[in-house]
Amino acid sequence: MGQQVHVLPLKTIEKMKKHYARMIQSTPQGALFRAKNANAVITAYKSGKVLFQGASPGIEAQKWVEETTPVASKNQAPSQKVSTYEPPSTLFEKTHIGSDEAGTGDYFGPITVACAYVQEAQITKLKQLGVKDSKNLTDDTIRRLAKEILKLRIPYSLLVLRNEKYNKLQKQGWSQGKMKAMLHHHAITNLLKKIGDAPLEGILVDQFCEPKLYKKHIGSENKSLPAKTFFMTKAESYSIAVATGSIIARASFLNEIDKLSDTVGIRLQKGASRLVDQTIASLINKEGRGILHSCAKVHFANTNKAEKYL
């Protein structure tokens, strides 16, 4: 003798009542029906609770529980769809890839994108080093942390979209969003190749546009999202892997700005402030307008704003 209790949809219970019609017994108080067959005595209640008691209650219950499973998962489907791209909160403490970019809001210099593969066991070490959102760190700290990250031999992939290429793509009609999506995509696929079949719980991209749009951007270049890719805004404050990517990307951006400054012979500022407008004017006076294609994101409003300083 054994027993099993299941909560079943009322629709199923109605079906059961018809199914067991010839085996109905006297119904106890509060119950919808009671029936008996070779396997079990089945008692169904208004609450949806169904009691299976007898020689083989499991076998009898299975018929009805299995039937309701697809219904239950159908009901859950819409909510699952909504949160598909949101990382599970457990991801942050597990082995994962994080991806972030730098330079997108800066008039001078490239866009850099970096992703890093951080293993569970390295998370504490990176936190101790002070790895966090690069937006809250000084340039010197970023450079120092980038060196520390290299010493730890953390697998990463870094891509630099230099200004000539950026301006060319922009003229071809690429939005900055599409450039970023493709850079993240290539960086991630490079890194996935690098790590081979090493354990991986997921990939987290610091969200800069709707995941749907990201998918559309890479889809327009016949690329698709690798499995277990997640998106969230401000990801670098939650994920050490994204923070690591953001530091590598930012350090590379700083390095590129230094190199460009040396090449053009003028100190190029970060950002897109009025100081940048004045620098543009000096640069045009010194080298002519053509120089901007090799060191600036020419379509930014700063290019026109600089005219008043000429």
Ligand code: MN
């Ligand atoms: Mn970011």
